[in-house]
Amino acid sequence: MIKYVISVLCLTLLLSLSGIAAQQIEVDVDELQTAEKPFLWLNLWHYHKGDQPNWSSTVVDDTQWGSLNLEDKNAVDAIQHTGYWLRQYITIGESPPKHSPLALYYTNLRSASELYWDGELLYRSGKIGLTLQQEQPGNVRSIVHIPTHLARAGEHLLAIRVSNHHDVTAQDPPSIAIGLYDDLLTHRYQAKSAASFIVGIFLTAVLFISLFFVGFNRKPAYLLFSLFCLVQTVKVSLVYLTSYGELTFPVYDLAIAAMHLSVYLGGLLLVAFLLDNFAIPNLRYWVLGCAAVTLVFFLLQLRVLHIALSIALAFGLSIYALTHKRKGALLSIIGLIGYSLFSVLGNLKIINFGYFVGIIFFVVCMAFSLGSRMVQQTRQHQEAILRSARLENELLKKHIQPHFIMNSLMSLQELLEDNPQQASDFIEALAEEFRGFSQMAGEKRIAIGDELALCEAHLSIMSHRKRTKFTLETEGIVGDERIPPAIFHTLIENGITHGYSQQQQGRFLLSKTATNSGVRYQLFNDGEIAVPVTSVSTATQNESDRGTGLKYVESRLQESYPDAWTLKSHAVDNGWSVTIEIHDNRVSERKAS
Structure with missing residues (x-):
């Protein structure tokens, strides 16, 4: 009986609900x-x-x-x-x-x-x-x-x-x-105005960051960030068109597909920018891995998950950079926090275009970070130019100072008495070295072939002066690579000064190899180990720890490759090695002009 009553009540309730749903509205x-x-x-x-x-x-x-x-x-x-x-x-x-x-x-x-x-x-x-x-x-x-x-x-x-x-x-x-x-119509125009304003901000950022890329050593991070802003420009335009534009359905579906693609590209470019900007180790493998994951997410159409993963990875990279004291890491974290917060507010319909407002906040933070870095690099670049000019003058003075001339003249006097032909060769080598220095004066980069000719002239001079046969061999050198002037000449001079007090012959070997990030030059000599082991780069030693020659090399490298080089000097089997790595993929492609 109870079951019957319950069934009747349920049927009555369903009929009444059906009547409510079907009534006139x-x-x-x-x-x-x-x-x-x-x-x-x-x-x-x-x-x-x-x-x-x-x-x-x-x-x-x-x-x-x-x-x-x-x-x-x-x-x-x-x-x-x-x-x-x-x-x-x-x-x-x-x-x-x-x-x-x-x-x-x-x-x-x-x-x-x-x-x-x-x-x-x-x-x-x-x-x-x-x-x-x-x-x-x-x-x-x-x-x-x-x-x-x-x-x-x-x-x-x-x-x-x-x-x-x-x-x-x-x-x-x-x-x-x-x-x-x-x-x-007002509602549509308001949305159009907001979208146009956001597009203008992103286009300004694209232009601003592109100028950084063109004007400052074409750093890949700047190009990636510019492309990231460009993708956001396309995305906000597509969001407006698909939300307010009177498109036909075929065009609308195409715009939706392009907008979805921009989501994946934006996430990938964001992560790639942070990887390069903070010099994360194993950059190439990181980028390839992120590209593979993005492709999988694109094929599975997991947009929301991809956005969340991109932001989480961006946070992780920024925190890693902060713990390793990388410049701009704190601003990156602040920008990502704002990006996430505004995105949530947008999803909750509290503010319009919240996702893009968040991205703008992040872009402003990173643009401020990059701008500050550019100002600092420009100042360092100018200081490096002045320092290079001063050290170049000191280096020239060193070669024409009375002590150098006196030693050369004494050697020449001995040669004139003992071997006139060698004296003639000595004079030619001395003239060749002075001529090379005068031609290089004021140049930022020269062909490595000219540098090697200067080195050969100096080795010929020192061979006559020290009664030691010095030779210079090369491996992997084409001859038209562009390098700062007199850096290897200076290193060879240091090697002779500190490593050949007793030996009757000396061998120098200059080799060049390509690396994932640029090129590596290694100068080896078989001299005695008479100086302490050092390892120097753009910011590893105090000025007082280095002589004029090494200061000159570092200044020249900083002038030509700001914060994109390392110099290490250390003992090896049967000699001494100096390694210069230039972290710029274009240096091996530069030709003499």
């Missing part, structure tokens, strides 16, 4: 005149599959039709048909708006549709068809003006006819609203 648009609610979303509809042209009529009985809530998840199942109708009754109050006519706004009525007001055709998007060949897709959205004579006070019927042979698997239900025509 009335919307009063008088409230549209208030500023708080300029338009109303129409979500509850009478719904029927199939197609009968007379279903636009006001005399059709739709009480037996089904009901459809466009906000319901089940709405997707309802629209996945080749044809259906929607009907809704709208009541206009006794005082319709006078300052602006009414209008309908719709989006995502796939693929072709017709809008009827009280049985009269109001708007046609595309061409309704019974087959795929007959159907012509229309616009993805539009604002439809309701003529004043049709928008009188009283009850009206809005009927929508839809055919969808082109995209029967559509996943997004339509959205339909009624409001004041001017307010609907």
Whole structure:
């Protein structure tokens, strides 16, 4: 007995709910005149599959039709048909708006549709068809003006006819609203203004960072960051077009695909920029791994997960850079925090374009970081130029100072008495070295062939002076590579001074090898180990720890390759080795001009 009563109650409840869902829906648009609610979303509809042209009529009985809530998840199942109708009754109050006519706004009525007001055709998007060949897709959205004579006070019927042979698997239900025509246009213009403002910011950042890239050694990080900003420019433009533009469905689908692609590219470029900007070890493997993961996520269409993973990885790289005291790491973390916070606020509909506002915050932080670094590098570059000029003058003075000239003249006097031919060779070598120095004066880079000629002249001079046979061999040297002037000459001079007090012969070997990040030069000599082991780079030793010659080499390297070089000097088997690594993939490609 109890089970019977419960069954009757459940059946009664279901019938009553069914009656509620199918009842007529009335919307009063008088409230549209208030500023708080300029338009109303129409979500509850009478719904029927199939197609009968007379279903636009006001005399059709739709009480037996089904009901459809466009906000319901089940709405997707309802629209996945080749044809259906929607009907809704709208009541206009006794005082319709006078300052602006009414209008309908719709989006995502796939693929072709017709809008009827009280049985009269109001708007046609595309061409309704019974087959795929007959159907012509229309616009993805539009604002439809309701003529004043049709928008009188009283009850009206809005009927929508839809055919969808082109995209029967559509996943997004339509959205339909009624409001004041001017307010609907204002809403669109406001979105357009916001999108244009954001695009302008991103384009400014693209130009700003591109100038950094062109003007400061073409650092890959600057190019990656510029491309990241360019992708955001494209993305915000596509977001506006797909959200507010009156595109046809084929163009809309193409724009959606491009927008999704920009999400993956943006995440990949963000991570790649941070990897290069903070000089993360194993850069190439990191980039290849991130590219592979991005490709997998793209194929699986995991956009949200890819965004989350990109931000998490960006945080990890920035924290790593902060713990290793890399410049700009703290600003990167602050920018990422703002990026994440504004993105959340945007998803919660608290602010418009929150995702892009967050990216702008991050871009501003990184632009400030890069700008500060550029100012510092420019100052260091100018200081390096001045230091190089001063040290170059000191080096020239060293070769023409009385002590050097006196020793050379004494050697020449001995040679004139013992071996006039060697004296002639000595004079030629001395003249060649002075000539080389005079030609290099003021040059930032010279061909390595000219450098080797200067080294050979100096070795010839020192061979006569020390009664020792010095030779210079090369491996991997083409001859037209561009290097700062007199750096190897200076290192060879240091090697002779500190390593050959007793030996009767000396061998120097200069080799060049390509590396993943640029090129490596190694100068070996078989002299005695008479100086302490050192390891120097752009910021590893105090000025007092290095002699004039080594200071000159470092200044020249810093001038030509700011913060992109290392110099190490250490003992090896049977001699001494000096290694210079230049972290710039273009140095091996520079030709003599």
